[in-house]
Amino acid sequence: MRHAARVCLLVLSVFVTWCAFPPHWGNPTAKAQDVGGGQKGETKVPDVIFVPTPQEVVDKMLELAEVKEGDVVYDLGCGDGRIPVTAAKKYGVKAVGFDVDPQRIKESNANVEKNGVGKLVTIRQEDIFKQDLSKANVVTLYLLPSLNVKLMPQLRKLKPGSRIVSHSFDMRGAKPKQVVQVQSKEGGEHSVYLWVVPWEEEQETQ
Numbered sequence: 001m002r003h004a005a006r007v008c009l010l011v012l013s014v015f016v017t018w019c020a021f022p023p024h025w026g027n028p029t030a031k032a033q034d035v036g037g038g039q040k041g042e043t044k045v046p047d048v049i050f051v052p053t054p055q056e057v058v059d060k061m062l063e064l065a066e067v068k069e070g071d072v073v074y075d076l077g078c079g080d081g082r083i084p085v086t087a088a089k090k091y092g093v094k095a096v097g098f099d100v101d102p103q104r105i106k107e108s109n110a111n112v113e114k115n116g117v118g119k120l121v122t123i124r125q126e127d128i129f130k131q132d133l134s135k136a137n138v139v140t141l142y143l144l145p146s147l148n149v150k151l152m153p154q155l156r157k158l159k160p161g162s163r164i165v166s167h168s169f170d171m172r173g174a175k176p177k178q179v180v181q182v183q184s185k186e187g188g189e190h191s192v193y194l195w196v197v198p199w200e201e202e203q204e205t206q
């Protein structure tokens, strides 16, 4: 009787674990999460919600970064993957998108598939603050001013000449090389900031 109870308990616990952490069989996101190093399939509450960059602004960000053959573009917090997909489609470069939200990873992978850029784009479910960015020479951001500042220790380690572009937000303490305004189709005005590594330090004003 005691044995039967133990077996029941074991079966129940296997069932509960299976429900809580279902395997990725047949899940299209599993393949992309397996690409590359670092923590895989990391889940964490996003530090900022998903708001997509309008396509005209994406185009300007990549133009301002002067993306060229051989570049590797990292989008930190990739949302639906529009920046890495555009980089691959327009410039034929390798691109990696990082996000911690499983829904965004799903959308990004669908976007990659829809645009046939799976050979160039990798989507990783990983925390941007735990990444070694040394393989990138273009980094794109659409986060928050405080998150840009938090990324500075990682961004400082980029190879000299690497470009960082940020939609809407500056990076306190780093003087941008250029700031441009872009008009979106919806009528909004968007700032895009460019820094080239090593960036010029900016005196803080109170």
Ligand SMILES: C[S@@+](CC[C@H](N)C(=O)[O-])C[C@H]1O[C@@H](n2cnc3c(N)ncnc32)[C@H](O)[C@@H]1O
Pocket (backbone or CB within 6 Å): 045, 046, 047, 048, 049, 050, 051, 052, 053, 075, 076, 077, 078, 079, 080, 081, 082, 083, 098, 099, 100, 101, 104, 126, 127, 128, 129, 141, 142, 143, 167
């Ligand atoms: C404002 S959206 C920008 C999306 C995309 N880059 C674009 O410009 O359209 C910010 C994205 O960052 C992701 N995110 C927030 N915190 C993150 C973190 N610590 N690591 C990885 N991604 C994160 C969110 O899930 C969201 O998709």
